[in-house]
Amino acid sequence: MVDFKDLDDASLVRLVESGNENALGEIYDRYGRLVYSLAFNVLGDEARAEETTQDVFLRVWRKADTYQPNQGKVVAWLASIARHRAIDILRAQKKRPEGNLSAWAVEDILGLKDPDDVEEKAETGQRQERVRRALAALPESQRQALAYAYFQGYSHSQIATALDEPLGTVKTRIRLAMHKLRELLSEELASDELE
Amino acid sequence: MEEQHVFDLLPGYALGILEGEEGVQVASHLAGCELCRQELQRHESIVAELPLGMTLRDPPPGLRTRILRDARQERRRSHPAENWAARLQRLSPAWGLAGLALVLILAVSNLFLWQRLRQAEGASQTALQTLSLKGTDFTPEGRGLLVISRDGESGVLVVDDLPVLDKTQQYQLWLMFNGQRSSGGVFSVTERGYGWLWIRTPLPLIQYRSFGVTIEPAGGSQGPTGEKVLGGEF
Numbered sequence: 412m413v414d415f416k417d418l419d420d421a422s423l424v425r426l427v428e429s430g431n432e433n434a435l436g437e438i439y440d441r442y443g444r445l446v447y448s449l450a451f452n453v454l455g456d457e458a459r460a461e462e463t464t465q466d467v468f469l470r471v472w473r474k475a476d477t478y479q480p481n482q483g484k485v486v487a488w489l490a491s492i493a494r495h496r497a498i499d500i501l502r503a504q505k506k507r508p509e510g511n512l513s514a515w516a517v518e519d520i521l522g523l524k525d526p527d528d529v530e531e532k533a534e535t536g537q538r539q540e541r542v543r544r545a546l547a548a549l550p551e552s553q554r555q556a557l558a559y560a561y562f563q564g565y566s567h568s569q570i571a572t573a574l575d576e577p578l579g580t581v582k583t584r585i586r587l588a589m590h591k592l593r594e595l596l597s598e599e600l601a602s603d604e605l606e
Numbered sequence: 607m608e609e610q611h612v613f614d615l616l617p618g619y620a621l622g623i624l625e626g627e628e629g630v631q632v633a634s635h636l637a638g639c640e641l642c643r644q645e646l647q648r649h650e651s652i653v654a655e656l657p658l659g660m661t662l663r664d665p666p667p668g669l670r671t672r673i674l675r676d677a678r679q680e681r682r683r684s685h686p687a688e689n690w691a692a693r694l695q696r697l698s699p700a701w702g703l704a705g706l707a708l709v710l711i712l713a714v715s716n717l718f719l720w721q722r723l724r725q726a727e728g729a730s731q732t733a734l735q736t737l738s739l740k741g742t743d744f745t746p747e748g749r750g751l752l753v754i755s756r757d758g759e760s761g762v763l764v765v766d767d768l769p770v771l772d773k774t775q776q777y778q779l780w781l782m783f784n785g786q787r788s789s790g791g792v793f794s795v796t797e798r799g800y801g802w803l804w805i806r807t808p809l810p811l812i813q814y815r816s817f818g819v820t821i822e823p824a825g826g827s828q829g830p831t832g833e834k835v836l837g838g839e840f
């Protein structure tokens with residue numbers, strides 16, 4: 412009998428593709444919190460975040476065959492579906508809620524490590540810590556602009572309006588933020604690819 | 607005149623936040639610039655990591671149960687031992703019988719392909735949306751047709767007169783939505799250069815606005831790396 416906890420993410424997706432509900436359940440156990448949290452940070456509403464999470468996993472159930480391992484990790488695929496779905500909902504609303512732009516709050520990142528907050532059982536535990544520290548190393552202005560882009564799907568000009576900053580300044584901050592994150596995370600990403 | 611690289615726009619492109627002309631400019635440049643494509647992949651790797659930096663919240667209790675229940679119900683609605691007739695019946699609402707007939711013809715042969723497709727495009731009962739893909743300078747004789755189901759969810763790509771590739775290579779379909787590029791799948795062509803692909807996408811197919819086909823290593827790539835052979839947009 413297969414223990415799904417021993418399977419890697421890509422194998423689970425292949426099992427979902429063949430109609431295995433237990434595999435879908437295992438994927439939810441590994442990444443349900445992340446998907447829900449991402450939806451909540453975009454939408455700022457628990458009920459909508461719950462609906463979005465349900466949509467995401469049902470899309471995984473229906474479209475598991477669209478996942479291609481050579482295009483990236485399963486967690487990235489899930490997060491992309493969740494982000495796009497949540498931002499679509501956000502853009503359809505006439506009045507957009509603020510969402511949680513402090514999802515990467517420095518105090519959360521540099522605070523005492525909460526053992527419950529680290530996904531020990533999933534592949535992402537140590538990576539979470541590295542990404543959080545990299546984000547904490549960004550100046551607040553860059554992290555804020557990046558949060559508007561990532562969690563709200565704001566264009567450069569929309570971010571400039573929200574922050575009351577020149578367009579060029581916003582573009583520069585996002586560009587510098589991404590380059591800094593690449594610099595800080597590139598070693599880890601390269602070693603992940605070799606695994 | 608050598609085209610300028612678009613390095614400064616790639617972070618915004620990877621985040622999916624470029625507006626209007628900038629997004630089109632980058633997409634167009636990427637089709638012909640491997641250096642920028644590699645740079646974009648590095649930025650996309652970072653975007654993929656961003657959600658890991660979030661503080662996590664617990665979903666409501668019972669959500670897992672509801673998701674698995676809905677999945678189970680969906681599976682029960684499908685026939686456990688599907689034959690072609692049952693599968694066609696299940697697809698019928700999305701495609702319509704005339705549309706399904708078209709898809710079957712496309713799957714079997716390109717015989718009278720283009721004549722049949724012109725008939726189908728003019729037939730109001732199919733109500734299918736189609737997009738012609740044109741060959742590039744690399745494959746000027748190549749052509750393709752994208753056929754989208756009535757419900758907009760899925761579709762078929764049919765190609766003709768494309769070069770037969772070495773067994774280490776395949777053609778890969780790319781789709782663009784809101785500055786983001788996704789793969790629609792890989793396929794090969796027959797000796798006559800004819801091929802088809804049942805397109806699977808994370809989002810409903812109707813949401814994508816531009817499409818391209820490139821030559822990639824067998825099994826596909828994370829992003830376009832080879833020559834573009836077909837392209838088109840709504």
